[in-house]
Each structure stands twice: as C-alpha cells, then as structure tokens.
Amino acid sequence: MRNAPGPRSGTSSAAATWRASPTRRSDATAPASAASAVGTFERSNALRERAHALIPGGAHTYAKGDDQFPRRSPGFIERGEGCRVWDADGNEFIEYGMGLRSVLLGHAYPPVVEAVQRQLQLGTNFTRPAQIEVEAAEEFLGIVTGAEMVKFTKDGSTANDAAIRLARAHTGRDRVAMCADHPFFSTGDWFIGTTPMNAGIPKAVRDLTLQFRYDDLASVERLFAEHPGRIACLILEASRGEDPRADFLPGVQRLCREHGAVLILDECITGFRWHLGGAQRCYGITP
Missing domain, CATH: 3.90.1150.10 (Aspartate Aminotransferase, domain 1)
Structure with a gap:
C-alpha cells in the first residue's frame, strides 16, 4: 500500500x-x-x-x-x-x-554519505565527462525501461522545461496542455504564467498554455477538438496519491498519439516511489 x-x-x-x-x-x-x-x-x-x-x-x-x-x-x-x-x-x-x-532514503543515509565522500576525493566538475556519468545513465535506463536515453538535470523544472522545448521542436507546434489539478511543474514562463504570480510574463506566452482536469478524459478530448493540430504536448503527473480510473492514462496516451502530441509524464514525486521503474510501470504506459 x-x-x-x-x-x-x-x-x-x-x-x-x-x-x-x-x-x-x-x-x-x-x-x-x-x-x-x-x-x-x-x-x-x-x-x-x-x-x-x-x-x-x-x-x-x-x-x-x-x-x-x-x-x-x-x-x-x-x-x-x-x-x-x-x-x-x-x-x-x-x-x-x-x-x-527528494530525499527518498532519509537524511545523512550512511551508504549515500560514504559514496559522496569517495567521489569528492576524486575531484568534481571536470572539463570533460566522468566515467560515473555513463555508469549512472546505464543504471537508470536499466531501471526505467520505457526510456531510450537519459539526460540528468539539476531539478524537475529544468527537466520539464527541456521536455516542453523538445516537444515544440519535434511537433512544430506552440501550445502546451497541462493538468490544472497538479500544483507545480516548473519555474518556466509556460507554467508560472498560469498561476496568480504571473507578473512579467507576456500575455502572448500565457495564452499558449491550456489546461485540463485530472482523471477527466473528456476535458482532454475537448482541448484537442478546440485546438486541432496546435498542441505540442500534454504534461501531467501520473498520480497525486489516488489511483486514476483505469481508462484515464491509457486514454490520454491514445489521444496524444492520435493527435500527434507528445505525452510528458512528470515523475518527480512518483518516480522510484510507486515503483522503482516509476508510476508508468504501475499503470502500464510509456510516455
């Protein structure tokens, strides 16, 4: 449980x-x-x-x-x-x-502290990559089996911003559909523009982000119907605690594929918690 x-x-x-x-x-x-x-x-x-x-x-x-x-x-x-x-x-x-x-194993967990100490003694932030970067990527892709490649970032905002940018580049579209029921995705303008703290973000940018409701497949269908061929991607968390209805996530994935949009699953919270391979393993979807 x-x-x-x-x-x-x-x-x-x-x-x-x-x-x-x-x-x-x-x-x-x-x-x-x-x-x-x-x-x-x-x-x-x-x-x-x-x-x-x-x-x-x-x-x-x-x-x-x-x-x-x-x-x-x-x-x-x-x-x-x-x-x-x-x-x-x-x-x-x-x-x-x-x-x-972000602290899954507890603060100052001895094996983590010891591993960090060992690595610090070897030096940090070299001009070229270190072997540990390849090893970490191999380990990650061996766990999150739905991913083909991995790029490590400093935080979830950076990862989501990169995913949005890639989706726009891949599709040639500008609009982003995000789940209105999930509290935070990024410090980027595409998300902060939807919040009350949107000062300094141009209206033209704010208007590019659309919203749908979690566990409401009809709201996703309406967005695609109202903005045909203009939505680059859809971003949401797999769950905020309660499991979604059995048809919701597969339905979202199907609609994204039918309309040529990229499905982005934010697993900053569910990753390694719902399942070592992420909530995507639990719900049987591949973003």
Missing part, C-alpha cells in the same frame, strides 16, 4: 516532536500541550531577518520560503538524520516533506 505524498509546497512539511536533545540550544522546557510542541525560535527568527534582507523571499528555493509554511514551522534546519531534523534552536522534528520529496 502506497502512502500518498503531500503537495510540493503550501503546507507544512515538518511535524513537531519536541524532545530534550543534546543538540538543543534553547532553554525552554518540554511543553505541556500540543499547541506549543516546540521550544523557542530565537535563532531561527534572527536568521529570518538576515535572510529577508539579503535573499528575495528569504529563501533561494521558493517552496522553502516563509510564505509556504505556518508561522510555528521551523525556520532554518541545521542537520538531519533519517526522517528527523533539528532546527537552528535545537528543536527536533519529523520531516514529512523530506527535502521537498
């Missing part, structure tokens, strides 16, 4: 589990109620003031910003081990979000 992942942003990703810790710097004692489940945030609050004076939004990653979390959330994390993290004031939390869903 799969545990449904939470959204990438907009909710707290750390559950407070106050306990006296040897790393704790706060003088607060254990609270008497769940309403005050942690000690003070004195050092975190001081760091917040410094951060907001130097960094737009107080964080280099938007989804980690203060406006994405309740006020009593931890402000700055100093270290983590397994599923637990400690903030700048020594408060201990269970981190439900696990690095915005």
Whole structure:
C-alpha cells in the first residue's frame, strides 16, 4: 500500500516532536500541550531577518520560503538524520516533506554519505565527462525501461522545461496542455504564467498554455477538438496519491498519439516511489 505524498509546497512539511536533545540550544522546557510542541525560535527568527534582507523571499528555493509554511514551522534546519531534523534552536522534528520529496532514503543515509565522500576525493566538475556519468545513465535506463536515453538535470523544472522545448521542436507546434489539478511543474514562463504570480510574463506566452482536469478524459478530448493540430504536448503527473480510473492514462496516451502530441509524464514525486521503474510501470504506459 502506497502512502500518498503531500503537495510540493503550501503546507507544512515538518511535524513537531519536541524532545530534550543534546543538540538543543534553547532553554525552554518540554511543553505541556500540543499547541506549543516546540521550544523557542530565537535563532531561527534572527536568521529570518538576515535572510529577508539579503535573499528575495528569504529563501533561494521558493517552496522553502516563509510564505509556504505556518508561522510555528521551523525556520532554518541545521542537520538531519533519517526522517528527523533539528532546527537552528535545537528543536527536533519529523520531516514529512523530506527535502521537498527528494530525499527518498532519509537524511545523512550512511551508504549515500560514504559514496559522496569517495567521489569528492576524486575531484568534481571536470572539463570533460566522468566515467560515473555513463555508469549512472546505464543504471537508470536499466531501471526505467520505457526510456531510450537519459539526460540528468539539476531539478524537475529544468527537466520539464527541456521536455516542453523538445516537444515544440519535434511537433512544430506552440501550445502546451497541462493538468490544472497538479500544483507545480516548473519555474518556466509556460507554467508560472498560469498561476496568480504571473507578473512579467507576456500575455502572448500565457495564452499558449491550456489546461485540463485530472482523471477527466473528456476535458482532454475537448482541448484537442478546440485546438486541432496546435498542441505540442500534454504534461501531467501520473498520480497525486489516488489511483486514476483505469481508462484515464491509457486514454490520454491514445489521444496524444492520435493527435500527434507528445505525452510528458512528470515523475518527480512518483518516480522510484510507486515503483522503482516509476508510476508508468504501475499503470502500464510509456510516455
């Protein structure tokens, strides 16, 4: 049975589990109620003031910003081990979000730390490729069997932006169809233009992105009917926790093929979680 992942942003990703810790710097004692489940945030609050004076939004990653979390959330994390993290004031939390869903094995997982240490000793960021890049690509393609080639990127936004650009180049079309029920795909204009934070994105660019509803095949059919021969690609997540109806994803794949559009499956969350080979293995589709 799969545990449904939470959204990438907009909710707290750390559950407070106050306990006296040897790393704790706060003088607060254990609270008497769940309403005050942690000690003070004195050092975190001081760091917040410094951060907001130097960094737009107080964080280099938007989804980690203060406006994405309740006020009593931890402000700055100093270290983590397994599923637990400690903030700048020594408060201990269970981190439900696990690095915005990217830390699958837990923080400071010893085999990962040891592998990184070994590689760092060999040097990093050479002018030419390293052997490990070929080995990682072979390993990935041996797991995600529906892929023919792989290009590693720094984050999901970069990967999705590249997929959109490739789809437009391949089809010679401009319009993108995205699932309106999935909260985040990219920092690129094609997606941010659909959000309330679309300042600075030209209307001509915003108008190129269309939207459909998840698990609603009729809404996908309508888009193709309303924009015949103009949709370059359709992008969605395979699932946000609940399994789709049995006919939805195969139906989306069929419609994309019938209309010459590229199907892009965003597996930043479902990849390696639903199945080692991705949710595409679970649902029997090949994007």
